[in-house]
Amino acid sequence: MIRVIVADDQEPVRTGLCLLLASLPDVEVVGEAADGIAAVRLARRLRPDVALLDIRMPGLNGIDATQMLAGPAVAEPVAVIVITTFDLDEYVHGALRAGAKGFLLKEAGPQLIGEAVRAAANGDALISPQVTARLLGEFSKPVRKVRQPVSPLTGREEDVLALLATGLTNIEIGERLYLSLGTVKTHIAGILTKLGLRNRVEAAMWAYESGRVRGED
Known part of the structure; x- marks a missing residue:
């Protein structure tokens, strides 16, 4: 089983993500957090296979939390996927630069979220297809x-x-x-x-x- 924690400051959204992940046969939600600071503490304590983090959270945003959990200075990084409602290039770029192994929009369905979680757990990475070409094209x-x-x-x-x-x-x-x-x-x-x-x-x-x-x- 792939052990996952979910961090989102909006309880209905967090609950929905947990239910979605729990419906996947090979995924287990082992913890929840309502802000970035709690998410970092939870990830460091539980050492999940994947941390699914909202990009806009109080206390510590998803990009900073990703940096603390998966940045280049982290000796034992956690695989992080950033998920957000906001399809903004600066968010995606910031998250990936911070060490995230994936970036998804919250409208992504169970199949895509499952693929991203499995990819991250295996050391791979997945970006939501609708933003990949547009985002990375900016770097040209x-x-x-x-x-x-x-x-x-x-x-x-x-x-x-x-x-x-x-x-x-x-x-x-x-x-x-x-x-x-x-x-x-x-x-x-x-x-x-x-x-x-x-x-x-x-x-x-x-x-x-x-x-x-x-x-x-």
């Missing part, structure tokens, strides 16, 4: 110099990266490129090593920032 604008890989990406790594940046899962990438799941994971690991990045979300950002993939106009 030449606002700053991006880091270069320590060694060139192979042709196949470039193929994997391009599909990863569009929001496809490892399984979907494998189906498109006729690769096994293990081979896809190996390519992604190679990409992250060469770019000095922590996860596939940062790799997707890099793909847009470097111009490897173009966003929607």
Whole structure:
């Protein structure tokens, strides 16, 4: 079972998310919090597989809470998914930069939320499809110099990266490129090593920032 905590300051929303998660056969809700400070304390105490955090909470917002639970300075990070009603680029960007492994809108149904929770628990990441191309496309604008890989990406790594940046899962990438799941994971690991990045979300950002993939106009 995937152990999950839910943090949202609105009780009806929090209850609804808990009920939705509880309906999934492989997910167990092990705790709830009504603000960011309580969420961080709860996650540190219970060590859930995934923390589902609202982005706007009193005391400590979801981005700051994510930074404390999953940021680069955290020795034993918790997999965090940020969920919100507000489809704002600065929220998504801030959450992913803070270390979140997923970003979902609250209108997402049980299937997508379940996929995001499973992906996060497995060390993968998922962004709500309706915001992926639009959000990451913003990074194609030449606002700053991006880091270069320590060694060139192979042709196949470039193929994997391009599909990863569009929001496809490892399984979907494998189906498109006729690769096994293990081979896809190996390519992604190679990409992250060469770019000095922590996860596939940062790799997707890099793909847009470097111009490897173009966003929607």
